[in-house]
Amino acid sequence: MTALQNSAIQNRYEFVFLFDVTRGNPNGDPDAGNLPRLDPETNHGLVTDVCLKRKVRNFIGMFHNGEPGLGIYVQEGAILNEKHRKAFEAVRPDDEKVRTSAKLSPKSGDEEAAVRRFMCDNFFDVRSFGAVMSTGINCGQVRGPVQFAFAQSVEPVLPLEISITRMAATTEGEVKEAKDGEDGRRDNRTMGRKHIIPYGLYRGHGYISAKLAERTGFGEEDLERLWAALEQMFDHDRSAARGEMGSRRLILFRHDSALGNAPAPGLFDRVKVRRAFQGETYDLNSPGTHNLPPARSFADYAVDIDRDGLPAGVQIIERL
Amino acid sequence: MSFGVKLRVSGQYACFARAEMKVERVSYDVMTPSAARGILEAIHWKPAITWVIDRIHVLKPIRFQSIRRNEVGSRIPVANVRKAMKAGAVQDLRMIAEHERQQRAATILYDVDYVIEAHFDMTDQAGPQDNPAKHHEMFTRRAAGGQCFHQPCLGTREFPAAFELVSGDPPRTGLPDDQRDRDLGWMLLDIDHANDRTPLFFRAALKDGVLTVPPLHAPEVRS
Numbered sequence: 001m002t003a004l005q006n007s008a009i010q011n012r013y014e015f016v017f018l019f020d021v022t023r024g025n026p027n028g029d030p031d032a033g034n035l036p037r038l039d040p041e042t043n044h045g046l047v048t049d050v051c052l053k054r055k056v057r058n059f060i061g062m063f064h065n066g067e068p069g070l071g072i073y074v075q076e077g078a079i080l081n082e083k084h085r086k087a088f089e090a091v092r093p094d095d096e097k098v099r100t101s102a103k104l105s106p107k108s109g110d111e112e113a114a115v116r117r118f119m120c121d122n123f124f125d126v127r128s129f130g131a132v133m134s135t136g137i138n139c140g141q142v143r144g145p146v147q148f149a150f151a152q153s154v155e156p157v158l159p160l161e162i163s164i165t166r167m168a169a170t171t172e173g174e175v176k177e178a179k180d181g182e183d184g185r186r187d188n189r190t191m192g193r194k195h196i197i198p199y200g201l202y203r204g205h206g207y208i209s210a211k212l213a214e215r216t217g218f219g220e221e222d223l224e225r226l227w228a229a230l231e232q233m234f235d236h237d238r239s240a241a242r243g244e245m246g247s248r249r250l251i252l253f254r255h256d257s258a259l260g261n262a263p264a265p266g267l268f269d270r271v272k273v274r275r276a277f278q279g280e281t282y283d284l285n286s287p288g289t290h291n292l293p294p295a296r297s298f299a300d301y302a303v304d305i306d307r308d309g310l311p312a313g314v315q316i317i318e319r320l
Numbered sequence: 321m322s323f324g325v326k327l328r329v330s331g332q333y334a335c336f337a338r339a340e341m342k343v344e345r346v347s348y349d350v351m352t353p354s355a356a357r358g359i360l361e362a363i364h365w366k367p368a369i370t371w372v373i374d375r376i377h378v379l380k381p382i383r384f385q386s387i388r389r390n391e392v393g394s395r396i397p398v399a400n401v402r403k404a405m406k407a408g409a410v411q412d413l414r415m416i417a418e419h420e421r422q423q424r425a426a427t428i429l430y431d432v433d434y435v436i437e438a439h440f441d442m443t444d445q446a447g448p449q450d451n452p453a454k455h456h457e458m459f460t461r462r463a464a465g466g467q468c469f470h471q472p473c474l475g476t477r478e479f480p481a482a483f484e485l486v487s488g489d490p491p492r493t494g495l496p497d498d499q500r501d502r503d504l505g506w507m508l509l510d511i512d513h514a515n516d517r518t519p520l521f522f523r524a525a526l527k528d529g530v531l532t533v534p535p536l537h538a539p540e541v542r543s
Contacts, residue, residue, distance in 0.1 A: 030423045031388040040385060041430065048389055049478035054417075074392065074415045115401050122410050133396040140398065147471055149480050150333065207480060209470035263466025265482040 008216075009145075009223055012260040013208040014253040016271045017052075017151070017230055020201045020298055024243015025159075027051045028195070035195045036159045043156035045200050049148035052204060053129055059233040060124050060225060070225075073123040073131065112140045120216045127216045128226060145213035146226065151204030154273045154284060155295060157197045166190045196243060199296045205268055210258035227252075231320050249303055250320040261313030270306040270316070323439055323456040324374065326486035327463055329359055330433040333385070334474030334481075335426055339508055339519060345426040347475065349382045349502075350526070353533045354510040355475050356436045359483065362472035364459040368446035376531040377435035377490045382499055385430045393422040432474060435490035460485060493529025502526040509533070509541055518543045 019026075027047040028034035037046040057072050064070035115133065119126045120142060130144030167189055208223070227250065234245040253267045274281040277292045281302045295301060307316060329351075336352045337345040353373040360371045392415060404413040442452060462468065463485040472481040493500060507524035511517050522534050522541050534540055 029388065030390065031386065031425060037387075046387075048387070050389055050391070071410050072414070073396070074417050076417050115398055115405070118405050119396065119401060122413075131396055133398055133401065143470070143477075145470070147473070147477050147480065149478055205480070207471040209468075211469045257467070259462060259467040259469065261465070261467070263482070263484065264471060264480070266466070 008213040008219055009208070009210050010258055012210050012255040012258060013206075013223075014264045014267055015206045015208075015230075016249070016251045016268060017204040017206060017247070018201060018249040018273070018303065019151070019204070019234060019245060019247045020199065021197055021242070022199050022244040022297070023196050024245060025195050025197065025241050026200065026202065026245060028241070033195075035161075036157065036197050036200075038157070038159065039152065043158075045153035045157040045159075045197060045202065047151040047202055047204065049150055052148050052151065053125075055233040055237050056128075056226065056229045057125050059229040059236055062236055064124070064225070069122060069124070071123045072125050073119070074125055116140055116142055124222065124225070127218050127222060130216070142216060143212055144216055145209045145211075145218045147207040147209070149205045149207075151202045153200045153202050154301070155201070155275075157200040158294070160196050160198060162194045162196055164192050164194055166192060194241070198294070199300075201248070201273065201295065201298065201301055203273065207264065214258075227319050247320060248298055249318070251305060252317040252319060254315045254317055256313035256315075262311035266311075267314065270310075272304045272306065274302045274304060276300055276302040323452050325360075325438055325456070325459055325463070326490060327360065327363075327436045327438075327483055328379075328434070328486050328490070329436060329472065329474070329481045329483045330380075331474045331479055331481050332431060333479040334429040334432045335479060336429070336475040337426075344424050345428075347384070347427060347429050348507055349429075349504055350378050350524075350531055351376055351432070351434050351436075351474070352508045352510075354508055356434075356438065357510065359436065359472040359474075359481055360438055360459070362470050363462050363468045363483070364455065365469070366450070366455065368443055368450040369440040369452075369455050370443050371438055371440050372535065373436060373438045373533045375437040375533060377437070377493060378526060378529050378531065379433040379435065379491060379494050380431055381494065381496055383430045384427050386425055386427050388423055388425040390417075391422050391424050392417055392420040394420050428479070429474075433494075435486055437490070495526075495529045500526060500529050504531070506542075510536060512536070512543070 025034070025036045026045070027037050029037040037048070038044070039046055054076070057074060058076060060070060061072040061075060119131060119133065121127075125131070126142055126144070128144050128146040130142045133140040133142070169190060213219075230250055231247050234242075234247055237245070251271055255261045273284060275284060275289050275292060275295065276299065282289050282292070305316060305318070310316065334347065334351070335345055336348045336350070336355050338348055353376070356373045356376055357371045365371070394415070396415070400413055404410050440452070440455060442450065463483060468483075472483060473479055474481045502525065504524035504526060506521045509520040509522045511519055520536065520541050520543050522538075524531055
């Protein structure tokens with residue numbers, strides 16, 4: 001088999017991931033002209049699961065480029081500086097007969113399993129998030145152990161539209177037009193716009209199933225890489241649009257057993273974000289918080305972890 | 321149905337995609353029996369049993385939201401994987417997300433809460449060590465303790481489901497009067513995996529907030 005045969009994780013996990021954005025757009029909405037995503041009913045900002053998974057993939061791709069077993073299947077066009085990857089042992093040489101037979105038989109079922117195995121062994125993203133592979137027989141589907149939900153800002157956010165100018169024109173025609181202008185200004189500027197959120201603290205939830213990890217071979221080392229990616233991925237995703245983004249807290253709930261020791265929602269409720277103002281903290285929904293000045297930094301929030309009466313077999317780990 | 325179970329599932333979002341509108345996904349108004357079965361299976365399932373959904377109680381008003389995301393339009397071609405396996409090199413095996421980009425909107429449900437009433441039947445794969453009481457016990461123990469094989473979801477995996485075991489009568493529906501009794505049209509019942517994955521449909525209707533699900537092979541079920 002391949003070099004990479006780490007044993008799968010044995011514990012179920014949930015995690016709360018807090019990250020913030022300062023004067024930036026964490027995730028644009030293609031339906032709204034790239035405005036930051038909003039829940040239309042509450043004005044809380046949203047960051048989709050796929051947006052976060054994209055950053056995890058990019059981080060792993062950037063830091064483990066070319067390492068065996070840590071390929072990234074779904075790549076962004078920008079990271080094409082693919083180095084020479086080390087050769088690896090193929091799981092099983094190709095079988096011509098399987099290609100021609102269309103019906104499901106144990107033979108092709110094995111083949112399907114081998115293909116899945118191969119993808120899981122070689123690609124970090126397939127092993128963690130899963131993938132759909134089309135075969136003639138069925139969608140050979142890999143369900144990954146790592147599941148992200150939409151992240152949501154802890155308070156409503158206010159998107160701003162900032163108009164910007166560029167001191168250059170795209171085409172010669174534009175330059176000419178501006179020169180012929182009556183006001184005599186040699187003005188060949190182009191207007192553009194940026195959408196930013198002055199400040200937003202986002203809260204994401206994630207789930208890791210040990211039982212699904214067993215099937216894809218998602219091991220302890222992969223888990224460590226995933227945590228590292230969540231902690232650091234924004235530091236390597238700087239761009240004009242994003243503003244200043246950063247991971248703030250990463251709180252894990254580790255269950256002693258593979259199936260878990262407590263319901264997830266109750267565990268998530270143990271992490272409470274509160275507003276902090278002049279040494280006092282306030283419940284986010286308590287009346288009166290709207291009288292406080294809007295939050296503009298992480299210091300305007302306090303994160304409390306309730307450790308009282310933690311269900312047996314659940315451990316809280318603060319990574320960040 | 322001596323071994324019936326009742327499970328309450330809720331979440332902020334849900335997407336039970338209509339079979340006829342799956343490119344730009346549009347959710348059914350309520351959870352499909354197929355999705356309900358998937359939730360139960362996420363908690364406990366063995367080849368020896370098969371879950372049968374009896375009723376779905378809709379506890380919260382039916383509301384929709386739209387979300388558009390960048391997605392990729394293709395799946396992993398197996399032929400390419402085979403080629404890479406043969407060549408023993410993976411550098412050409414990848415998907416450039418930007419080349420396969422598709423922007424798709426999804427019309428999803430917002431703030432949902434259901435009670436699933438279900439029971440299970442034993443299949444012919446059940447061995448001598450399998451008895452209904454054992455599986456019923458395993459399911460209720462897991463559901464009550466928040467244990468699951470993987471976190472169940474409300475249609476798609478980005479919308480996780482919170483679940484709790486219901487003992488006693490399900491809570492009263494919170495649907496507004498005009499939504500309580502409603503013809504929901506033809507709805508996916510389930511996929512018949514035994515018969516070449518034939519989709520089965522039934523005429524779904526809410527009666528006082530409860531969707532009663534016919535058995536898989538009832539005469540009113542069409543494929």
